[in-house]
Amino acid sequence: MSEALRALQQRLAAFAAARDWEQFHSPKNLAMALSAEVGELVEEFQWLTELESRELDAERRERVRLELADVFIYLLRLADRLDVDLLRAADDKIALNERKYPAERVRGDSRKYTEYD
């Protein structure tokens, strides 16, 4: 894990400990909190066209930025609770995906992309 991520996880752990909230932070509950935050993120995009979603106005962009932060915070907290190294997990998953979706086989093919994903 990078030092920056580790430092952030420690700050989040201290935030929870100072409020005696660790009792609520079971992995089950944190997975739910993560899911609720992603729901708020999705809500920002649900009525936008894809094009509009690429060109957010300043106000929505800032709301989205803070929703991304909420998702990141609960993801880090959950990973910490389960003692999972997110960077290593991502590396392992990308390696799996590289074998699963060879570039020459799936290039630009949305149908295949959809089916394989």
Place this chain on the structure above:
Amino acid sequence: MSEALRALQQRLAAFAAARDWEQFHSPKNLAMALSAEVGELVEEFQWLTELESRELDAERRERVRLELADVFIYLLRLADRLDVDLLRAADDKIALNERKYPAERVRGDSRKYTEYD
């Protein structure tokens, strides 16, 4: 952004570019993909007690680890597409939360925790 996160985002961008998949990676679509991955994570925990969720067996733990990776990957990709620095956004959000939930006011109070969150 930390160098490790930036490097991971570049690797993900290259992965998408090599497959000509950038056309599918609008923020709207990536928010949906993030949401679907969180659904798979939630599924792992839905019938477990909180206690069981703290003590995963090896097989489920590995599945959860790779689901966390998927969530992380789409979160990084979405942040990259929106040019959001996740570490800075998390710092900003934690500062907001520290003002919103002063430790001495909400300590150990699940009712307040629930209402305020």
Place this chain on the structure above:
Amino acid sequence: MSEALRALQQRLAAFAAARDWEQFHSPKNLAMALSAEVGELVEEFQWLTELESRELDAERRERVRLELADVFIYLLRLADRLDVDLLRAADDKIALNERKYPAERVRGDSRKYTEYD
């Protein structure tokens, strides 16, 4: 509640009872299961354009149909467990929405639609 919905809820209750699964069907757990099923539904649409989502091929349409069924099943089960009459709740919510979004004020205005929703 309509007789058809009530009959379906009773069939689902009997299904769970025959398997001694009621112990797992707390409202908390059912909300998670509902969320996971919606994740599978979202996955079917995540890389499609809006236009493509209006014209599903037969194979995807059948998968979507069964995902909608899963969402409906957990929604009915959760409502049953909480003793909520879904038809009455929907009537009440639509009445609230009619006051919140008067037709003459929000007509065809996606910006307002987005902000108000």
Place this chain on the structure above:
Amino acid sequence: MSEALRALQQRLAAFAAARDWEQFHSPKNLAMALSAEVGELVEEFQWLTELESRELDAERRERVRLELADVFIYLLRLADRLDVDLLRAADDKIALNERKYPAERVRGDSRKYTEYD
């Protein structure tokens, strides 16, 4: 489809038409809206124990009731747009589940329940 559900779908279609909102109601967008509403539902339960989720206080119960209504509304709207009969789809899915999880084989077995679900 039961008459009550069909009537509710027609009321929702009229509500959207009166506001010229049909343009936003692609199946893709409605799946996102459904997902966001389920996120709000999950948020109500995320810090509760399973036991607490079975015994909601009056205030939370009413919020949950209206969240269930929102989920139901978007589910009906999406099914309408895709011309899916939800009652028939649920019947078909339950029949599939009865073959997949024979009562005598999975009774009271949370491990199997979890794996098979």
